[in-house]
Amino acid sequence: MTSDGAYPHGAGRHGAVLVFDADDRLTGWNEAAETLADADRLLVQGALPEALAPLFRGLPPGHTVTDWPLSGGGFVRRATGDGTAGGGTSGGAAAGADLSGRLFAAASHDLRQPLAALSLLLGALEGRLDAAAAGGGKGASSTTGRAGALNDPAARDLLNAMGNAVQSLRGMVDGHFDLVRLEAGLVQPDIGTPVVNGILTRMALDAAPRLDGRGLRFSVLPCSVRVATDASLLERILQGFVASTLRHTERGRVVLGCRRRGPDLRIELWSTGRGLQPDQLLALREEIRRPDGAGDPSVIDLGLRLACGLARRLGHRIEVDSAPGRGTMLAVLVPRAADGADDPPAAAEPAGPDGVIVAESGEDISRARVLVIEDDPMVLEALGALLGQWGCAVIAADSVDDALERLGPGPQPPDLVISDLRLKGAMNGIVAIRQIGKALDATLPGLILTGDTDPMRLREARLSGYPLLHKPVAPMALRGAVARLLGRERLKS
Numbered sequence: 001m002t003s004d005g006a007y008p009h010g011a012g013r014h015g016a017v018l019v020f021d022a023d024d025r026l027t028g029w030n031e032a033a034e035t036l037a038d039a040d041r042l043l044v045q046g047a048l049p050e051a052l053a054p055l056f057r058g059l060p061p062g063h064t065v066t067d068w069p070l071s072g073g074g075f076v077r078r079a080t081g082d083g084t085a086g087g088g089t090s091g092g093a094a095a096g097a098d099l100s101g102r103l104f105a106a107a108s109h110d111l112r113q114p115l116a117a118l119s120l121l122l123g124a125l126e127g128r129l130d131a132a133a134a135g136g137g138k139g140a141s142s143t144t145g146r147a148g149a150l151n152d153p154a155a156r157d158l159l160n161a162m163g164n165a166v167q168s169l170r171g172m173v174d175g176h177f178d179l180v181r182l183e184a185g186l187v188q189p190d191i192g193t194p195v196v197n198g199i200l201t202r203m204a205l206d207a208a209p210r211l212d213g214r215g216l217r218f219s220v221l222p223c224s225v226r227v228a229t230d231a232s233l234l235e236r237i238l239q240g241f242v243a244s245t246l247r248h249t250e251r252g253r254v255v256l257g258c259r260r261r262g263p264d265l266r267i268e269l270w271s272t273g274r275g276l277q278p279d280q281l282l283a284l285r286e287e288i289r290r291p292d293g294a295g296d297p298s299v300i301d302l303g304l305r306l307a308c309g310l311a312r313r314l315g316h317r318i319e320v321d322s323a324p325g326r327g328t329m330l331a332v333l334v335p336r337a338a339d340g341a342d343d344p345p346a347a348a349e350p351a352g353p354d355g356v357i358v359a360e361s362g363e364d365i366s367r368a369r370v371l372v373i374e375d376d377p378m379v380l381e382a383l384g385a386l387l388g389q390w391g392c393a394v395i396a397a398d399s400v401d402d403a404l405e406r407l408g409p410g411p412q413p414p415d416l417v418i419s420d421l422r423l424k425g426a427m428n429g430i431v432a433i434r435q436i437g438k439a440l441d442a443t444l445p446g447l448i449l450t451g452d453t454d455p456m457r458l459r460e461a462r463l464s465g466y467p468l469l470h471k472p473v474a475p476m477a478l479r480g481a482v483a484r485l486l487g488r489e490r491l492k493s
Helices: 031-035 089-134 146-150 153-183 196-213 231-248 278-289 302-314 377-389 400-407 429-440 455-463 475-492
Strands: 016-020 026-029 064-069 075-080 216-220 252-261 264-271 317-323 327-335 369-373 393-397 416-420 446-450 468-470
Touching: 016 031, 089 153, 089 377, 089 475, 196 216, 196 231, 196 252, 196 468, 196 475, 231 252, 231 264, 231 302, 231 327, 231 455, 278 302, 278 317, 302 317, 302 327, 369 377, 369 400, 369 429, 377 393, 377 475, 393 400, 400 429, 416 429, 416 475, 429 446, 429 455, 446 475, 468 475
Parallel strands: 216 252, 369 393, 369 416, 416 446, 446 468
Antiparallel strands: 016 026, 016 075, 064 075, 252 264, 264 327, 317 327
8 A cells, every 4th residue: 555545556456366275275466465455464375364354454445355266175366446446447347347247157157057957857858758658558558647648749849849948048048148248358268279079079969969859960070180279168159150050950961070271270060951142141241250249130140149259259260151052151260279289188089980979878877876966956956857767876965065975884986976066165066076086085987067157167177177068958968978977987997
C-alpha cells in the first residue's frame, strides 16, 4: 500500500495470486500479492489461509477473492478488481468477467446434471425394452399387460424421439454457454501438442449414437499426427461440425478424417445429403470469414457459428465445400506440432478391419464390479440404474469416504471406478480415483465424467491419463468406454 493507504495502481487489477498445497500451506505467490497490506510480515512459506486473511480485509469495493481447487489437492486464491474505491472501467470489467465466468460455469454445470440423469435413465429404459423384446417368446403373456407395453413399437419410437430431444437440448446448452463465454473473453486457449487420434476417438464415442439414431452411418479414420492446439476447444469445434451436420443431413453417411496440407493438418467432416446451392455456399463462406463472428442465423447455425468463433480464437481456419445433391464438407486447418513434441503419446485406440475407429458398445460388461462416485444424487441413481441394467454390480457413493465405507472391511478392489470430476470439497474425481487405489493398494482403471466446460479443468482431466466423457453422456458412449477399460484390464490379467 502507499503512504495514504491506497493500493498501488494495478495491484488488484492484475490479480494477487496465492498458491496452497494439499495441506492448506502457502507454497508461492506473485508480485501483486507482495503489494497487499502487511504482505512483508504475513507472506511466509507454510502459512495457513486463516493467518493470511488480513491481507484481503482492506481491499477496496469492487474486488473479489476467489479460490480455485487444484487437481492434485490444494487451491489457488486470487484477488481481482479495479484497484480503486471508485471502480475504474478496466478493473471493473476484469472483476465482472471473473464473476461472469464463475456464474456461467456454475450454471452450465448445474444444467448438465439433470440432462445427464435424463440421458442415462433413457438408456436404462431402452435396455428394459431390449430385454423385454428378447424375452417376449419365453412365457410372456399374450395379454396387453406390462410385457406387451414394453414390446410396443410405438413405445420404442417415443423413446428414440426422447433421446434425440435430449441430445438436441444438450447441444443447445453446450453451444449457448460456450458462445457466451467465448464472446465475453472467458475462454483462454491452452495450447499443447495432442495426438489427433485421441480427439477423434472421443468424437466417435460421443457422436456415433446421435448419428446412428438418425439412421446415418458414421466412420472415423484414425490419424497419429500431433497438432499445436487446445485439445478441448478443437473437440468443441468438431462437435459444432457434428451438430451442423445433424441439422442438415437426412440420410446416408458421415465420415471424419484428416489430410496433411503443408504445415497444417486438415480435419474434415464429410456428409452426404442435399448439399448447398452455389449461392448458399457463397453466403456461408462469407459468414465464416466474418471477423466479428456475428453470423446470420438463416445462413450459419449455432453449431457452426460456435465452431467459427473457437477457430478464430485459436488462429485456425475453417473451410466449407458443398455440391447440390451430393453433400457437404466442413474442415478445420490446424498447425501440425513441431518434431519432437514432448506430450505423452496417446494410447492405442481400437480399430475395425478397415482401420476405422470403433466403440466396443456391444461388448459384454456384465458381472463387472463398478464403483461410482458422484455427489449429485439424481445422476448417481441414474448411473446405478443404467449400469445395473447392463448387469454390473454397482457400488454407489457420493465421496471417497463413503466409497471406502460401502466397499467394506478388507474390500476386494472394484474392476472400474467411474467418478464425477467436480466433487464436494477440495478433492476432485482424479484425486478420488487415486485415493481409492492407494487405500486398496491397487492400480484401478478409472473413467472421469464431467459437466464442466472450463478449459483449464478439462486439460487437467485429460493430462490425468483417465478417459474423459462429458455430461450428458450418451449411454452407448459410456458403455463403449467401460468396455474398453474393462477389456484392457482383462488382457493384463
